[in-house]
Amino acid sequence: MKNNLLISLLITLIFSVNFLQAQVSITGTPPSFNDQNLQSIKVPTENMPTIDVNALKAEDIINDQDKGRVWRFRKYLNGY
Numbered sequence: 001m002k003n004n005l006l007i008s009l010l011i012t013l014i015f016s017v018n019f020l021q022a023q024v025s026i027t028g029t030p031p032s033f034n035d036q037n038l039q040s041i042k043v044p045t046e047n048m049p050t051i052d053v054n055a056l057k058a059e060d061i062i063n064d065q066d067k068g069r070v071w072r073f074r075k076y077l078n079g080y
Helices: 002-020 052-065
Strands: none
Touching: none
16 A cells, blocks of 8 residues: 555656746747847748649559559659
């Protein structure tokens, strides 16, 4: 009986130690959110070409019948 109680107490202690470690929360706004230099930076964007999913599915139906081929996991785009 004492062994069961001791084991239960040790297990509870081990699992409760995880709760003692926590991230300290400091309220407020991060300084970088108010930095005007960071807000004026323009990040370049690029539009990707559209992909014909139905054509890819049709190709996969044919290519997947050959068990020696590796399955396609991405579509190569020009320059990417």
